[in-house]
Amino acid sequence: MIGKRKGRPTTRIQFETILKRFLGFLKKEVRITQDIPFVLIDDADFSKNRRTFGLMYDGIIYVSIINRHPIDILRTFAHEFIHYKQMIDGKKASSHAGSVAENQANAKAGEIMRKYGQLHPELFDLMPIR
Numbered sequence: 866m867i868g869k870r871k872g873r874p875t876t877r878i879q880f881e882t883i884l885k886r887f888l889g890f891l892k893k894e895v896r897i898t899q900d901i902p903f904v905l906i907d908d909a910d911f912s913k914n915r916r917t918f919g920l921m922y923d924g925i926i927y928v929s930i931i932n933r934h935p936i937d938i939l940r941t942f943a944h945e946f947i948h949y950k951q952m953i954d955g956k957k958a959s960s961h962a963g964s965v966a967e968n969q970a971n972a973k974a975g976e977i978m979r980k981y982g983q984l985h986p987e988l989f990d991l992m993p994i995r
Contacts, residue, residue: 874995875935877907883988887939887981894977895946897953903942907931907994919945921952934993936982943974 892898903926912918912929919928919941926945930938947970956966982988 874992877905877930877994880930880935880938880994881905883935884939884942887942890981890984891943891946891977894943894980895950895973897946897950901926901946901949903928903945905930921945921948924949924952930994932993932995935991936978936988938994939981939988940974940978943977944970947973 902924906927906929908929909931911927918933918937919926921927926942926949928938928941928945948966951966951969
């Protein structure tokens with residue numbers, strides 16, 4: 866394996882601190898003022914059963930965190946925030962691969978993560994959450 870790193874996995878408590886800071890940045894980028902309810906899922910079967918790492922259901926964002934790198938989890942949050950914004954703007958927030966809404970969420974989440982990664986390069990040194 867190339868680049869195998871040593872270190873301790875990122876804890877859920879450490880990640881929650883990272884997430885809190887990121888959500889402030891994300892809300893500004895997406896231009897959302899209200900808090901969006903979310904649930905962190907640490908059940909490995911969640912993604913396996915749903916074939917996704919994150920989803921929005923009834924206005925709540927659900928994101929799988931177990932065995933994932935913190936930056937990957939933040940990207941999932943960004944993606945789902947875009948879908949939330951699409952919903953409150955009255956746009957169809959389809960999750961079908963290749964749909965306009967899904968492509969927009971993928972592109973904007975990538976753009977947001979580029980900006981955030983440049984502001985916080987230390988995140989790349991973290992280990993996945995276990």
